[in-house]
Every structure is written in structure tokens, then in C-alpha cells.
Amino acid sequence: MYQTVIEPRVSETDGVGHINNTVIPVWLEAARIDLFRLFTPDLSFEDWKMIILKMNVDYIGQIFFGIDVIVCTWVKKIGNSSLQLYEEIWQDERLCVKATVTYVNYDLKKQKSEPIPDPIKQELEQHLYQEN
DSSP, X not given: OEEEEEOOOGGGBOTTSSBOGGGXXXXXXXXXHHHHHHHOTTOOGGXXXXXXXXXXXXXXXXXXXXXXXXXXXXXXXXXXXXXXEEEEEEETXXXXXXXXXXXXXXXXXXXXXXXXXXXXXXXXXXXXXXXX
């Protein structure tokens, strides 16, 4: 599992006093930086590989300014050229968000997907989600 701590900003708080729902996908993506580095070590957009295909976010509880959140990211499934992640956001020991996202390993120059290299698959396997 990958873990990232995010400090909610006051500007992310909406009129009803909690972190706006539109912020959550941004936080989830910010927590994927280590995964992005596996596919594009220098994070160069010229050689970018991870293209998002699908995302689903379930809002479980409200998130508030002033208390750090922890984003937990697991690999749920590894395919030939794609992978699915399972993510959770926790605040103050409360589960607030559950999400899944599917990415494809994509060659921008050729405009087509390509197999995930075995060394990357081996690293991804170390972060597999184990359902209880």
C-alpha cells in the first residue's frame, strides 16, 4: 500500500463547511505520484504512460479543514496493459472516501496501449489489495 498525507486547505472548503467533493479526485491523483514514477521515472509529459480510463468515487463521510487526511492506495488488479487501483481517504480515524480507478499503460506517440513491463508488474504486485 502507498500512503500519502494531505493537509486540507481552507480554499478547498465549501459553503457548507466541509471539503468540496470536487477536491477529492485531485487528492487521489496527488497520492499516485509513486505509481506515476514507476511508468515515467522523470515524470516527463513527453514520455507519460498512465492514462486514466475510468474512476468511481464513493463519498462515505465529510472531510474538514484543519485535520490532515491519509490517502491509502492499493493495486487491485493488474492486466496486460491496464491496472485498477483501490483507494481510501481517512480523516481522524474515519473512512471518508472509497474509490477505484483504472489506468492503461499508453504510448502517446504511437497512440496505443502497450503491455506493462514485467519489472513494473513485480513492483505493483507488492501493493496488492487484500480484501478481508
